[in-house]
Amino acid sequence: MKLESVKLAYFSPTGTTKAVVQGIAHGINPSTVELIDITRPAARKQPLQTSENELLIVGVPVYMGRVPALLNEWLNAIQAHNTPTVCVVVYGNRVYDDALLELKNIVTKCGCIPIACAAYIGEHSFSNSETPTAQGRPDKDDLNHAEAFGQKIHEKLQSISSTSQDSDVQVPGTYPYGGVTELWTVDFIAVSDDCSQCGTCAEVCPVGAIDPENSNLTDTGKCITCCACIKNCPQNARSMKPGLVKDASVRLHTLYSQRKEPEFFI
Numbered sequence: 001m002k003l004e005s006v007k008l009a010y011f012s013p014t015g016t017t018k019a020v021v022q023g024i025a026h027g028i029n030p031s032t033v034e035l036i037d038i039t040r041p042a043a044r045k046q047p048l049q050t051s052e053n054e055l056l057i058v059g060v061p062v063y064m065g066r067v068p069a070l071l072n073e074w075l076n077a078i079q080a081h082n083t084p085t086v087c088v089v090v091y092g093n094r095v096y097d098d099a100l101l102e103l104k105n106i107v108t109k110c111g112c113i114p115i116a117c118a119a120y121i122g123e124h125s126f127s128n129s130e131t132p133t134a135q136g137r138p139d140k141d142d143l144n145h146a147e148a149f150g151q152k153i154h155e156k157l158q159s160i161s162s163t164s165q166d167s168d169v170q171v172p173g174t175y176p177y178g179g180v181t182e183l184w185t186v187d188f189i190a191v192s193d194d195c196s197q198c199g200t201c202a203e204v205c206p207v208g209a210i211d212p213e214n215s216n217l218t219d220t221g222k223c224i225t226c227c228a229c230i231k232n233c234p235q236n237a238r239s240m241k242p243g244l245v246k247d248a249s250v251r252l253h254t255l256y257s258q259r260k261e262p263e264f265f266i
């Protein structure tokens with residue numbers, strides 16, 4: 001199969017998923033890459049249509065061992081027609097449970113043909129300088145791995161004449177899925193006097209939970225605890241209050257300090 005164009009769809013509040021899927025696309029080296037960043041709410045209002053003449057790469061972070069539930073509507077609305085597809089999950093060095101299987105099953109129902117799947121490690125959303133977990137990942141080795149995976153995808157596409165020739169890619173996981181789809185509803189963000197009300201936090205929030213006129217106001221009912229607002233604050237004015245999320249950050253740092261490596265299935 002000769003595919004000139006790649007559609008790269010990703011949800012990436014703190015940027016690690018984006019970095020991984022871009023690394024994979026780099027290895028595939030197509031003539032054109034269309035970035036479909038579904039991190040912001042407005043972008044998830046545009047449904048994705050794709051054909052068998054292009055390669056689709058879908059990347060999502062793992063939340064509680066699952067595909068983030070807020071993406072279900074957009075993912076399930078993908079209109080594909082035998083589109084060769086690469087499924088990628090990025091997790092914070094704890095576990096990815098059944099998330100890769102879940103993503104693969106979702107896109108298959110939409111008419112995609114998964115030809116390769118992978119799980120990569122990204123710095124944990126709850127990681128910070130005091131209690132780091134998978135800090136700085138994906139790092140150079142991870143991105144080299146992603147590029148090499150992209151080259152393998154390129155070779156696989158060259159070796160088959162159509163997706164119907166491909167056998168089902170097997171990934172770890174079981175159905176019914178484990179993990180949890182309901183996220184914590186928790187007031188965990190502290191805003192210091194260094195906040196200049198620049199509005200960056202509201203801009204980067206993937207669920208519109210922060211008042212653009214007043215950065216001190218976060219709607220805890222909407223917040224998905226992704227920490228994009230903390231990690232993107234130019235003044236470093238946002239941090240975790242003591243409580244559930246901060247405790248989780250300490251726990252992750254203690255229990256998941258041993259480096260895990262990326263895995264791919266092709």
Ligand SMILES: Cc1cc2nc3c(=O)[nH]c(=O)nc-3n(C[C@H](O)[C@H](O)[C@H](O)COP(=O)(O)O)c2cc1C
Pocket residue numbers: 011012013014015016017018061062063064065066090091092093094095096121122123124125126183224225226227
């Ligand atoms: C609500 C929430 C739940 C998470 N659950 C898991 C998990 O079950 N396993 C894991 O290893 N990492 C988990 N993470 C960490 C993210 O999967 C990881 O940091 C990922 O790299 C974030 O992607 P992003 O940089 O594209 O936002 C979770 C993060 C959040 C915010």
